Amino acid sequence: ETGVTQTPRHLVMGMTNKKSLKCEQHLGHNAMYWYKQSAKKPLELMFVYNFKEQTENNSVPSRFSPECPNSSHLFLHLHTLQPEDSALYLCASSQDPGGGTDTQYFGPGTRLTVL
Amino acid sequence: AQSVTQLGSHVSVSEGALVLLRCNYSSSVPPYLFWYVQYPNQGLQLLLKYTSAATLVKGINGFEAEFKKSETSFHLTKPSAHMSDAAEYFCAVRVDTGRRALTFGSGTRLQVQP
Numbered sequence: 567e568t569g570v571t572q573t574p575r576h577l578v579m580g581m582t583n584k585k586s587l588k589c590e591q592h593l594g595h596n597a598m599y600w601y602k603q604s605a606k607k608p609l610e611l612m613f614v615y616n617f618k619e620q621t622e623n624n625s626v627p628s629r630f631s632p633e634c635p636n637s638s639h640l641f642l643h644l645h646t647l648q649p650e651d652s653a654l655y656l657c658a659s660s661q662d663p664g665g666g667t668d669t670q671y672f673g674p675g676t677r678l679t680v681l
Numbered sequence: 682a683q684s685v686t687q688l689g690s691h692v693s694v695s696e697g698a699l700v701l702l703r704c705n706y707s708s709s710v711p712p713y714l715f716w717y718v719q720y721p722n723q724g725l726q727l728l729l730k731y732t733s734a735a736t737l738v739k740g741i742n743g744f745e746a747e748f749k750k751s752e753t754s755f756h757l758t759k760p761s762a763h764m765s766d767a768a769e770y771f772c773a774v775r776v777d778t779g780r781r782a783l784t785f786g787s788g789t790r791l792q793v794q795p
Contacts, residue, residue, distance in 0.1 A: 570724070572724075599782075606787075607787070608785045608786060608787045608788070609725075609771065609785040611782050611783070614782060622782060656724055656725070658724075658725075666713040666732070666775055666776070667713055667730065667732040668775075669715075669727055669730065670725075670727075670783060671727070672717075672724035672725040672726070673724050674722070674723050674724045675723075675724050
């Protein structure tokens with residue numbers, strides 16, 4: 567595997583379900599990110615982790631719970647979601663989130679549908 | 682706070698025609714600017730980035746962008762569109778102070794007509 571991988575690619579869940587999204591980066595980066603991409607809205611940054619520590623939470627509802635066990639893996643745990651949470655969830659990684667020229671590399675995303 | 686505006690949510694060009702996708706930024710300090718492309722059912726891929734080394738930046742797939750401070754613009758161009766260029770394009774900005782996360786524009790969907 568190369569780059570940033572995400573599993574599953576598609577997920578359908580009910581509002582009472584609990585599920586997790588997984589992201590893995592094979593680039594040796596130190597930082598990882600979760601973004602939400604909804605139709606007709608700009609990409610929304612959700613969380614940032616740097617060296618496994620959360621450095622940014624962009625006022626995300628508590629029904630989204632991130633976990634970063636090491637610099638290569640990032641999870642997003644989902645519970646009691648709402649239909650408006652249906653979106654494409656993108657994971658990204660970068661070498662140095664404090665550097666202005668730092669480049670983020672994105673995974674293919676998980677298409678989430680909440681029924 | 683920095684922000685990005687992409688003019689035109691949809692742009693349609695003929696194959697072989699010039700591609701021009703517009704991006705204007707707002708920032709009180711010198712910005713770093715990025716263009717990403719998203720093909721259907723894929724994540725975002727970096728096309729090019731402006732880091733203050735040169736105002737004309739060349740990227741992948743024949744795309745380039747010019748940083749114009751006086752116009753606060755960073756428009757993306759390609760001399761001759763190819764069918765494979767059909768995708769969604771995102772402009773993004775970051776600054777060195779305060780919140781350092783990327784701020785994305787709302788995107789422009791490019792259609793290429795045969």
